[in-house]
Amino acid sequence: MTLVINKITAHIGARVSGVDVSEALDAETVNQLRQALNQHKALVFDAPELDSAGQERFAANFGDLTTAHPTVPGQNRANVLEVDAENGKANEWHTDVTFVVNPPAISTLRSIVIPSYGGETLIASSAAAYRSLPEQLRRWADSLWAIHTNIYDYVKVRSDKEEQYRTVFQSTQYETRHPVVRVHPETGEKGLFIGSFVKQIEGLSKTESKDVLRLFQAYVTKPEHILRWSWQPGQLLVFDNRITQHYAIDNYDDQPRKLSRVTVAGDIPVSVNGERSEALLGDASHYSPLESANAA
């Protein structure tokens, strides 16, 4: 079979066919997929045969796996996070797990139960966002650092189940200092590295911080920078968590929506000046060992 890669939009997203992701892949195919991911940031596969074990095996082609989550245990398998609307809806722009010092490099999402309407996932290229900044703003962003945390300062829970999930999610407090502009470790591309886990920009007041984040975030969420993926069950979406943000649209009423997530361990982000992120609070070594992440 020959790998076929078709772009979905100019800045982000490609559909991949000609490969069965539920089978073991050879090194050449993995290399081609890695290159495609570097270029397109998000890849979509039809994967009707894929199960949790297969999703883990597929993701492991790209590096060591993280466990399900720093605080939320995997329900059935240690490396699989159940993404279930019953536990809450991720309708906030974010990059996965940026509150730890080495957030996942790659996230994979497999669709299991999809509502009859809505439930799309948006994925934005933070590289396209960075490139579209006016030069003065780009230079300013290059110099900024932000504090990311898993502790939300707002409460927006709809049910007891959601409340319980939130309690587990926040059971250990994490805080990490990341550059607002991150250099991609494989491509050297620069991207805005912010999203909803950001608590504050260093050196600014809370109010200033909010306004500045809103300004930068507007470039991330520009429609031209976004892939809007409308799911069918049995698909696999793979995105580069180092240079994207995503958002699960809450537009499907109370219908069930279930996906499973497996993530590949990432390195410690590096700023445009070569300075690395630092953990301020919380130990995430059980989630994503630093030694393996640095080698990946």
Ligand SMILES: [Fe+2]
């Ligand atoms: Fe997410």
